[in-house]
């Protein structure tokens with residue numbers, strides 16, 4: 447028997463399953479499985495990336511001052527309470543590494559992001575999954591699950607893959623009710639799609655136990671660049687900065703993210719187009735008997751009558767070159783998560799779901815006769 451073993455928890459990790467991006471036999475499928483911005487990054491970002499390429503023989507800055515100043519200016523925040531990471535995933539990792547370990551518990555919700563249990567195991571802590579109520583985060587259920595071992599509570603708001611959200615007063619009640627050694631992490635990957643909601647930024651400023659995380663991977667169209675950030679009390683930032691590698695973000699990534707956040711006109715255009723098409727697609731699916739919750743994100747959760755029907759529809763969409771996300775791994779076997787693509791993609795999805803539903807109805811009729 448080898449004496450070389452991994453740290454506690456590491457072997458409990460089930461590898462992250464990303465959204466599919468290929469279909470056998472289909473040349474150029476439309477990928478609607480990873481909540482990416484169908485319009486890509488803004489032109490200002492592409493220009494900034496091209497310019498930054500001239501400087502990549504130099505190490506990047508370690509303090510991210512330019513990017514933090516831009517984020518602070520646009521969102522009216524305190525730059526000293528911002529930390530930047532390789533995607534918001536890295537910020538979530540800093541939080542786990544710095545605040546939880548063996549014997550501690552990390553709470554997340556029933557349909558929560560699959561990175562939370564991965565990050566919990568990676569630091570040796572125990573992930574604790576709490577039920578939701580009809581695909582909506584249940585603050586009372588979370589508070590009941592918290593105890594002396596709870597160090598971190600993760601809430602995605604709006605949620606992925608549910609697309610639902612809870613209001614600020616509920617978040618405040620949650621933050622207020624947590625045990626004194628627990629941090630509330632508000633994962634705001636989809637905040638820009640949710641209207642007036644500030645992601646919990648003001649709550650962070652009012653309290654000492656709340657952290658907000660945000661990303662450039664979704665509305666800013668920079669999933670491939672890997673940039674995210676967190677907003678937290680100064681004491682927490684001081685802790686997280688100690689576990690952050692000094693050169694975690696590349697020169698190119700920093701330039702891209704700064705140009706992205708400064709181009710708010712493009713962001714708003716993407717948000718408006720998403721809102722319009724999201725409404726259109728959920729109404730079009732309802733006509734075919736496929737229900738969705740009101741989405742506050744850039745995807746919808748399409749609910750079918752059974753797991754078999756959801757899987758059949760996913761396979762049919764794939765055969766038509768449309769890749770959507772199965773979410774059985776998120777406790778939603780009867781649903782499919784469909785990213786809002788451009789107008790043509792949305793029309794193709796609605797059409798294909800209609801065709802699939804007609805086939806199912808035809809088979810059922812034939813079975814009866």
Ligand SMILES: *Cc1c(COP(=O)(O)O)cnc(C)c1O
Nearest residue numbers: 533534535559606635661663674
């Ligand atoms: C997409 C997503 C993120 C963003 O991750 P990055 O590392 O910033 O790309 C974070 N949380 C949730 C729930 C997400 O869906």
